[in-house]
Amino acid sequence: MEPPHGDPRGALVRPYAVTRGRTEPSRHIALEAVLTASERAVAEARFAGHDKYRIAQICQSAPQSLAEIAAYTRLPLGVARVIVADMVGEGLLTLHSAAPAQRYEERMELLERVLSGLRRL
């Protein structure tokens, strides 16, 4: 195993420069996990750096998944994940549905809601 905070070198340095070389997110965020930012959080993020401000703005007008944030900012997925996890820790983003449903009833209810959503298409 590599040390978790080993410094990436060579070709790996540039994309992770925005995270100061950190490649490990402070918490795991699923690709499809949804994030939102309040108006207050966006105002605060204005002073948190370019990437964080952009991400907060993206998540203010509508809830956005980690995948959408990475796509809209053109950040590689791993980089976006580190920044987004930090923003959740800093209270700049709200992470929704962090834990997937485990109980039968919850899982079935989700499937039923998705099914009726598809039927309405």
Next chain:
Amino acid sequence: MDYAGYDRERGIVSAKIVIAGGFGVGKTTLVGAVSEITPLTTEALLTTAGAGIDDRSKVPGKETTTVAMDFGRITMAEDLILYLFGTPGQTRFWFMWDELVRGAVGAVVLVDTRRITDAFAPLDYFERQNLPYLVALNCFEGARTYEVDEVREALAIPPDVPLLMTDARRRDAVKETLIEVVEHAMRALREEYGRGSPTPVA
């Protein structure tokens, strides 16, 4: 604006369905047929060793490459969003598939009947996963139309895996395909919990 339209306790829930298949089978077309946004692309950086630098197996000095995944979105309610993720074309990046299938509702394995053997690798993959999936034959024009049974036999698709025809360009056909995936997932869930007949949720 803050979101008033969801329960603060439960938040906004998202679900995802994975669209798998070989290069050029129509995954992006299928996603685009039902997505409310033009399919977006997310790129993950990898070392050429095939290990993800996201998963700490960094190899200093090795070249990096990117794997692109495209996806679409269907907002079903203020508190429910369905995402459709296409698998990366290159099947050697299996660990990206693992990330895609984790927590998914189910998967569609798209098959182009003109290049049926391209489906072997994705089918092998899903046979080893604990995720409900179905196989959908994308009906390209001029494609030799196989009998569904012929395809099932040629690809050795297990009898409990649904096999159907679709058209990745047509919204109604894609909608039906996705409905089948969710219904299949519901059957699998009932079986997992030993609840044979459709049980109304109390």
